Amino acid sequence: MLIGEVSRRSGVSVRMLRHYDARGLVVPTGRTTGGYREYSAADIRRLFHLECLRTLGLSLADAKRALDEPDFAPATLVAELIGHTRARIRAEEDLLARLLQVDASAPADWSDVLQVVSLLHAFESDSGGHRQRAVLTQDDTASLPVTALVEALLAEDDPNVAGALQWALVRADGHGLPGLEAGLESPDVVVRRRAVTAIAAVPAAAASRLLRRALDDPDTTIRGRAALALGDRGDAGAAPVLVDLVVEGIRDVEAAERLGTLADGPEAAGQIVSALEHRLSDADDSPARLRLAQALAEIPGGAALDALTRLARDEDRTVALTAAAILRARKDAR
Structure with missing residues (x-):
C-alpha cells in the first residue's frame, strides 16, 4: 500500500x-x-x-x-504516565479554578482581568510582604475575587497578610461570608480560628449570626473570639461565654469590659451579676474567684454593689480586700 x-x-x-x-x-x-x-x-x-x-x-x-x-516492561512506563496525567489534570483544574475566580469578579475590561490575575499570582508567592502588598495596593474601584480572598485568608499563616485580607473582605460588603461560613465547618481548628477572626471584622448583620454559631465551637479560642466580637455588638447571647473567659483567665479583662457593656439596664445587669456570683460559689481556686470579683467592678447598678458588699466579707482575704477596694473606688467616684 x-x-x-x-x-x-x-x-x-x-x-x-x-x-x-x-x-x-x-x-x-x-x-x-x-x-x-x-x-x-x-x-x-x-x-x-x-x-x-x-x-x-x-x-x-x-x-x-x-x-x-x-x-x-510496560508497568513502569504506565505508572509514570499515570503520574504525568494526574499532574496535567491538576494543572487543568487549577486553571479552571483561576478562570472561575476571574469570572466571579465580573471584570469590566481587560485591565480588570489583568489586575485579578496579578493578585491571584501574588497569592502563590513565598514572600509574605509580596502577598500583603498585592492586597493593599488593589484599586479601590476594582472588583476583587472574593472567593479567592477567602481561600487565601483561610490558608494564610502570616498575621500581616491575614490582616490585609480581612481588610479586603470588609470592603466586599459581606460577600465573603458564605466562604467564611464554610471555614467555620472545617475540621482544622486553625482554619476555624482564621474564619471566626475574619467574620468578627465584618460589620454585616449576617456576621453576627455566624458568630453566634461559633459560640458552640469546641475550641475555647474560637468561642472567645466570637463572644468578644458579639459583646462589642451588644449581643447578650455572648454573656455566658464571656463569663467562662473570666473564670478561665483567657482575655478576662476584655471579657469583663464586654460584660459591663452588655449590662445596659437593671435587668441585664442583674442577670450578669447572678451569673458571676454563681461561678464564684462554684469556683474552688483563688485566682478564678479574684477575676470574677474584679469583673463585678465593670457592672453598673445596685446588683453589683450588693454582690461586692457580700464579697467584702468573703473568707478568701484577697477576694474580700479586692471587693472592698472596688466599693471604695465606686464611693469616691460618686
Whole structure:
C-alpha cells in the first residue's frame, strides 16, 4: 500500500508518516520501482500500535522502545504516565479554578482581568510582604475575587497578610461570608480560628449570626473570639461565654469590659451579676474567684454593689480586700 493510501485510511498525515520513517518508528518494508514507499500489512499494524501508544501520552522515543525492545516492561512506563496525567489534570483544574475566580469578579475590561490575575499570582508567592502588598495596593474601584480572598485568608499563616485580607473582605460588603461560613465547618481548628477572626471584622448583620454559631465551637479560642466580637455588638447571647473567659483567665479583662457593656439596664445587669456570683460559689481556686470579683467592678447598678458588699466579707482575704477596694473606688467616684 502506498503512502497516500495509508494516510487516507489511517488518518495519519503523509508528512507525519515520512517523519515516522525518518525516526525509524514505522519504516515501510518496500519501495516501488519508482522509489515510492510501500507499506506491508505488518507495517500498517505497527503504525496502528504506535498511534495507540501515542494516545496514552507516550513520547515517540518511549513508543519506539515499547515496539522494538522485546524485554520492555510496560508497568513502569504506565505508572509514570499515570503520574504525568494526574499532574496535567491538576494543572487543568487549577486553571479552571483561576478562570472561575476571574469570572466571579465580573471584570469590566481587560485591565480588570489583568489586575485579578496579578493578585491571584501574588497569592502563590513565598514572600509574605509580596502577598500583603498585592492586597493593599488593589484599586479601590476594582472588583476583587472574593472567593479567592477567602481561600487565601483561610490558608494564610502570616498575621500581616491575614490582616490585609480581612481588610479586603470588609470592603466586599459581606460577600465573603458564605466562604467564611464554610471555614467555620472545617475540621482544622486553625482554619476555624482564621474564619471566626475574619467574620468578627465584618460589620454585616449576617456576621453576627455566624458568630453566634461559633459560640458552640469546641475550641475555647474560637468561642472567645466570637463572644468578644458579639459583646462589642451588644449581643447578650455572648454573656455566658464571656463569663467562662473570666473564670478561665483567657482575655478576662476584655471579657469583663464586654460584660459591663452588655449590662445596659437593671435587668441585664442583674442577670450578669447572678451569673458571676454563681461561678464564684462554684469556683474552688483563688485566682478564678479574684477575676470574677474584679469583673463585678465593670457592672453598673445596685446588683453589683450588693454582690461586692457580700464579697467584702468573703473568707478568701484577697477576694474580700479586692471587693472592698472596688466599693471604695465606686464611693469616691460618686
